[in-house]
Amino acid sequence: MNQGAPNRVVAAQLNIPRGTVGWWRSEDRKVRGEAYEQPTDCPQCTGREFDDVAYAYLLGLYLGDGHIISKRSQHHLSIFCNATQIGLISMAEEAMRKVMPLPTVTRRHKPGCVEVKSYTKHWCCMFPQHGPGKKHERKIALESWQQAIVDAHPWEFVRGLVHSDGCRITNWTIRLVGGERKRYGYPRYFFTNVSSDIRDLYTDTLDKLGVEWTHCTRHGNPYNISVARKASVALMDAHVGPKY
Structure with missing residues (x-):
């Protein structure tokens, strides 16, 4: 019981209430004069x-x-x-x-x-x-060890950002083809975040991945990053995809 296993694991193995395991451990610490420290795998x-x-x-x-x-x-x-x-x-x-x-x-x-x-x-x-x-009210910068992980796995980082504050949508346009009006749809990715630091982390990573992007300012706010070029959307589709 003193090997570091969580109370819930010990309780499940012995088929007893979790509170009983906690009480046993508390009494054992009192006998040994030890202070409680939450186990961690940080x-x-x-x-x-x-x-x-x-x-x-x-x-x-x-x-x-x-x-x-x-x-x-x-x-x-x-x-x-x-x-x-x-x-x-x-x-x-x-x-x-x-x-x-x-x-x-x-x-x-x-x-x-x-x-x-x-x-x-x-x-x-x-x-x-x-x-x-709030995040946009303070400086957001990655530690060197975090940046090393992002550099090693940039698509996973981009996917996490898009899955949180982004989306994949289909825009529509009307074109004249041979005198006939036809409707065309084309996909694009949006990422929206108020923090300029977080937006920079996103766009800097896109640059390294060869994904073309543009600012899409709405109501005077440059909070939206758009990926709309066909080749770049194809890259995003291959590594990110829509949320589901």
Whole structure:
């Protein structure tokens, strides 16, 4: 029982309530005069290897629709997903578990969305961009170790950003062909984020991948990044694809 296994694992193996295991451990610590420390598999604190591919994707999700709560008695990473996009919900949960398997991961259903949550204070170690206030109100820059992961897995990072704050849509236009009006559809990708730092991380990565993009200013706000050229859309389709 003192080998570091979570209470839920020990309880399942012994077929007893989780609270009983917690009480046993609490009494054992009192006898040995030890203070309680939450077990962790945080890569930054333990130095263990972790899934870089999953992290690159999760980093994109976090910078888009994620946030971290870090209070005295409440610590968790949350990723908000459209309730209809069950594939995205599963991928967000899977990425959390691959980066840090030990913390509990749950889904909280809200009107129109699902909040995927992983409970540990150590997400602050994995996402040093966490801080007070909104992301667009503070500087967002990657640490050198994060940039190395993005450089190694740029498509996963782009996919995470698009899956959080982006979309794939089909635009329509009317053209005259042989005197006849015909309707044509063409796909494009949009990424929208108020933070100029996060937009720069997205476009800098697209540049390295050879994806052409443009600013799409609406109502005077340059918050939208558009990928519309056929070859670039084909690259995005091959590596990102629509959310589902």
